[in-house]
Amino acid sequence: MSLNKEYINVLAKDLMFELSEDEVNDIIDEFDVLSQQLELLQSIDTSGVLEMIYPFEEETTFLREDEVVNVISQKDAISNAFKVKSGHILVPKVVK
Numbered sequence: 001m002s003l004n005k006e007y008i009n010v011l012a013k014d015l016m017f018e019l020s021e022d023e024v025n026d027i028i029d030e031f032d033v034l035s036q037q038l039e040l041l042q043s044i045d046t047s048g049v050l051e052m053i054y055p056f057e058e059e060t061t062f063l064r065e066d067e068v069v070n071v072i073s074q075k076d077a078i079s080n081a082f083k084v085k086s087g088h089i090l091v092p093k094v095v096k
Contacts, residue, residue, distance in 0.1 A: 003027070003028050003031050004028075005024050008027055009024065014095065015095055
């Protein structure tokens, strides 16, 4: 897959970004490098290698237990929100 300037500009507009011509060219160049690296990874023979479900062989035991402290009510949590609906804060949609 290759990117073109028009597609990058459409994505930027959808995400409410303004990109210069140099930034668009940099994104295309970086995407080409990333594509080459992914092709290299795809060429690695992984037959006979077991997949890992968990990234560590031993379960992590040194993490702290969560302790509930300083709990505020839902009413206090949403008291300064601009828009609230059914107890949830509404935010404007910024991405299509």
